[in-house]
Amino acid sequence: MQTGKITGRSLEQRLAAPSELAGPSPHLGLSWKQLAAGDLDELADLLRESADPEICDELRILQQVTPWVRAVEADRRNMDAIVGRDTNGQLQAMGFVFNNPHPLTEAQANIYGVIRPHWRRRGIGRALLEWQDGRARQLMLANGYDLPASIRSRVRVSNMERRRLLAAGGFSPHTRWTSMDVDLGAEHAEYARAARERLEARGMELVTFDEKHSGEVLRLHNRISMVMDRRQPMSQAEWDEWMTPEDRAASVLLTDGANLVGYSLNSARDQAMCVKFYGVERDFRHEGVGTDLIVSQMGEALERGITRMRVPVISESAPATDFLTRYGFFEGSAQILYSIDI
Numbered sequence: 001m002q003t004g005k006i007t008g009r010s011l012e013q014r015l016a017a018p019s020e021l022a023g024p025s026p027h028l029g030l031s032w033k034q035l036a037a038g039d040l041d042e043l044a045d046l047l048r049e050s051a052d053p054e055i056c057d058e059l060r061i062l063q064q065v066t067p068w069v070r071a072v073e074a075d076r077r078n079m080d081a082i083v084g085r086d087t088n089g090q091l092q093a094m095g096f097v098f099n100n101p102h103p104l105t106e107a108q109a110n111i112y113g114v115i116r117p118h119w120r121r122r123g124i125g126r127a128l129l130e131w132q133d134g135r136a137r138q139l140m141l142a143n144g145y146d147l148p149a150s151i152r153s154r155v156r157v158s159n160m161e162r163r164r165l166l167a168a169g170g171f172s173p174h175t176r177w178t179s180m181d182v183d184l185g186a187e188h189a190e191y192a193r194a195a196r197e198r199l200e201a202r203g204m205e206l207v208t209f210d211e212k213h214s215g216e217v218l219r220l221h222n223r224i225s226m227v228m229d230r231r232q233p234m235s236q237a238e239w240d241e242w243m244t245p246e247d248r249a250a251s252v253l254l255t256d257g258a259n260l261v262g263y264s265l266n267s268a269r270d271q272a273m274c275v276k277f278y279g280v281e282r283d284f285r286h287e288g289v290g291t292d293l294i295v296s297q298m299g300e301a302l303e304r305g306i307t308r309m310r311v312p313v314i315s316e317s318a319p320a321t322d323f324l325t326r327y328g329f330f331e332g333s334a335q336i337l338y339s340i341d342i
Contacts, residue, residue: 011146014342017137023082024127029119030084030092037069039083042091050116054156054179054333056276058112061096063241077101077142080135084124092119095128099139100232107149108232109136125162129169133340149342157334171338175229178313180324181332184302191327192299195292199254202289204261206296209251214239216260217253224279229314229337247276254280254293262293272308273301291323298327 023032035043044062051058065081078101084093093115100108111132115124136151153171155162163173182188196206209217215236222233234242243251247267254262262280266273280290294311301309310332313319321331 011144012141015137015141015149017141018134021131021134021138023131024084024124028122028124028127030086030124032082032084035065035069035081035083035094039091040066040069043083043094046091046094046114046116050114052156052159054335055112055154057110057154058114061094061112061114064098065096078139080139082131084128086119092116093124093128095132097132097135097139099136099143101143102235103143103145103147103232105147105226106230106232107140107143107145107147108152109140109150110152111136112153121161125165126169129165133169137342151340151342153338154335155338157336163336163338166338170340172340173336174316174339175337176315176319176334177229177337178315178319178321178334179332180311180313180321180329182298182309182311182324182327182329184298184307184309185328188295188298188328189302192296192302195296196299198288198292199296203256204289205255205257206293207253207255209248209253211248213253213260214243214248217263217265220260220263220279220281221265221277225277228279252293252297254289262289264293264297266297268304268306271305272310273297273306274310275312278311288323294324295327 024030026032040062043065047059047062051061053059064079068076068079068081079096079098081094081096083091086092094113096112098110098112100110111129113125113128113132115128133151140149151171153166154177155166157176199206218234218236218239225231226233243265247265250266250268250273252264252266253260254264261284262278264278265276267276268274275294278290278293280293298309311324311329313321313324321329
């Protein structure tokens with residue numbers, strides 16, 4: 001008999017979060033506990049030795065967890081971290097789960113795991129991934145946002161061991177970031193001059209990042225990143241923590257004389273400049289404006305002693321990169337976002 005009473009699956013049903021969650025088994029050789037303030041110095045050492053230098057967010061783990069371990073319990077709802085110690089009490093591994101506290105279109109939890117090389121290939125990674133999966137579901141359920149949900153992890157394309165581990169854990173490849181690198185030389189100063197002239201002919205101008213522009217840059221970044229790589233909007237507090245003063249000093253904005261129409265958020269370290277994110281407003285895309293925004297910075301980079309630039313290209317598969325290879329860029333490392341979509 002048709003009753004007409006059909007209900008959708010609840011958030012609790014979709015997430016299927018475990019009611020209780022144990023850490024990785026001690027039989028694997030490490031004992032686990034929640035990260036505490038007293039672990040931070042050893043964690044810094046672990047990250048220096050064992051974090052993947054190509055995964056920017058792995059390098060920022062200490063920056064994220066430090067305020068968390070020092071916060072009161074009520075302010076520690078959106079992340080969790082555990083550390084594993086050997087029988088000598090030395091910290092050998094950590095697992096970190098960060099749940100986006102203010103999702104707009106998708107609840108997202110990002111996971112990171114770091115294990116010292118000589119403790120890998122013992123089953124610890126798989127056990128840690130199981131804990132992260134369960135903890136991410138618990139955190140998203142506690143937040144209560146009845147939205148599409150995903151658990152996410154970035155990995156280098158060349159790291160087949162990690163990719164196989166994620167696939168076995170139910171993750172699927174989603175988005176690819178390809179790092180395009182260029183060794184700067186005298187010819188790039190001319191490329192930059194020509195790019196600036198093309199922008200000026202459109203009535204556009206490059207300006208340095210200024211604190212008074214910060215709020216507007218955040219709004220533009222949130223709009224673009226939601227479309228380009230499915231990121232959820234950053235809050236002002238997250239933005240202030242993510243964009244360090246050094247990064248702001250290395251970044252540039254593109255205006256049409258009155259309005260912000262593009263941006264390049266950069267990080268400059270050790271004679272290298274990494275473009276972390278860049279983009280232009282929708283009305284200015286597919287006209288070469290974004291390319292000129294990148295190329296126009298080469299001249300000033302050379303003047304500052306920068307010898308290499310790195311630019312990310314985001315795609316769902318192998319990217320089209322000819323818009324940069326014509327200026328001497330070549331493909332460096334590449335990363336893939338794996339996700340469990342719920």
